[in-house]
Amino acid sequence: xSARDLSELRNEVDRLDDAMLDLLIERMAVVQHIASLKGxxxxxxxxxxxxxxxxxxxxxxxxxxxxxxxxxxxQMWRELLGATTSAQxxxxxxxxxxxxxxxxxxxxxxxxxxLAPVRSAETAEEALRSLGDGSAQIAVLPLPEExxxxxxxxxxxxxxxxxxxxxxxxxxxxxxSHPQAFAVAALDPEPSGIDLSLLVFETTPDISRARxxxxxxxxxxxxxxxxTLHDDAESSVLxxxxxxxxxxxxxxxxxxxxxxxxxxxxxxxxIGGYPRxxxxxxxx
Ligand SMILES: C=C(O[C@@H]1C=C(C(=O)O)C=C[C@H]1O)C(=O)O
Numbered sequence: 518x519s520a521r522d523l524s525e526l527r528n529e530v531d532r533l534d535d536a537m538l539d540l541l542i543e544r545m546a547v548v549q550h551i552a553s554l555k556g557x558x559x560x561x562x563x564x565x566x567x568x569x570x571x572x573x574x575x576x577x578x579x580x581x582x583x584x585x586x587x588x589x590x591x592q593m594w595r596e597l598l599g600a601t602t603s604a605q606x607x608x609x610x611x612x613x614x615x616x617x618x619x620x621x622x623x624x625x626x627x628x629x630x631x632l633a634p635v636r637s638a639e640t641a642e643e644a645l646r647s648l649g650d651g652s653a654q655i656a657v658l659p660l661p662e663e664x665x666x667x668x669x670x671x672x673x674x675x676x677x678x679x680x681x682x683x684x685x686x687x688x689x690x691x692x693x694s695h696p697q698a699f700a701v702a703a704l705d706p707e708p709s710g711i712d713l714s715l716l717v718f719e720t721t722p723d724i725s726r727a728r729x730x731x732x733x734x735x736x737x738x739x740x741x742x743x744x745t746l747h748d749d750a751e752s753s754v755l756x757x758x759x760x761x762x763x764x765x766x767x768x769x770x771x772x773x774x775x776x777x778x779x780x781x782x783x784x785x786x787x788i789g790g791y792p793r794x795x796x797x798x799x800x801x
Pocket of ligand 1: 548552567569570597602605
C-alpha cells in the first residue's frame with residue numbers, strides 16, 4: 518500500500534469521525550427536546566429511564582450482528598446514555614462498596630458514565646439516606662447477601678418510594694467472578710420487554726424458603742432467593758426473591774401459584790423491576 522492510499526484512508530476515517538460527532542450533537546439536541554416534554558428537572562425527578570435504555574442497547578447489539586464488538590458497543594452507549602441523562606437533570610451517585618464485595622464504584626461509573634459523580638458511603642443505610650436528602654439520585658449497592666438488611670427499608674411507605682431500577686452490569690459476564698449491584702432510585706420501574714422483578718414475600722415462619730421457591734418454580738417464575746430475614750418477634754419471615762418477568766402482586770401467575778400456600782403468605786411487596794442484563798451468550 519502506498520503512502521497516498523494510507524493517507525486517503527485516514528482522511529476517510531476523519532470524515533467518518535466528524536459525521537459521528539455531528540450525529541451525537543444532533544442526538545443530544547433531540548434528547549433536550551425529550552427532556553422538556555418529560556419535565557424531570559422541574560419535577561425534581563431523575564431523567565433516567567432504564568427500560569428505554571435497555572431497549573436501545575438490545576436493538577443496537579442485535580443490529581451490530583458481530584460486525585462491531587458488542588462489549589465495546591455497550592460500553593460506548595452506556596457512556597453516551599450517562600451523558601444524555603446527566604444533561605437533563607442532576608445525576609449523582611452514592612455507592613456502598615463494602616470490603617471484599619468488589620469494585621462497586623467502578624461498576625457505577627461504567628454504567629452511569631463519567632459525568633455522574635460517584636460518592637462513597639460507609640454503609641448501605643447512608644447510601645439510601647443520600648436519596649432522601651437529595652445529595653444523590655441513585656444509590657448503588659452490591660447484590661444483597663444473607664447478612665444485608667438494607668432492602669428491608671424499601672418496604673416503607675414513603676411518599677416517594679424507592680425501587681431497585683437496574684441491575685449492574687448490563688452485560689452479565691456470568692461465569693466470571695465480577696461484582697454485581699443494584700441501583701436504587703425514587704423512580705417507578707417500567708417494563709422493557711425482558712425484565713426481572715424483585716419481590717419481598719412476608720410469610721409465616723412455618724413455610725420454608727424452599728417450599729416458597731418450589732411454588733414459584735411450578736409457575737415458571739425461576740425464583741432466585743437472595744436473602745431471608747426473621748423479624749424480632751419470630752412471627753413472620755421476609756424472603757427477598759428475584760423472579761423472571763415484570764410482575765405485580767395480585768397478578769397472574771403470581772397470585773395463582775401462591776394460592777395453595779393460603780394465609781401463610783402474609784404480604785407480597787414488589788421493591789424492584791428492571792431489565793434483565795444481556796448475557797455474553799446472547800451476544801453470540
Ligand atoms: C432521552 C431520554 O432520557 C434518558 C436518555 C436516553 C437516551 O439518551 O436515549 C434514554 C433514556 C433516558 O435514560 C428518554 O427518556 O427518552
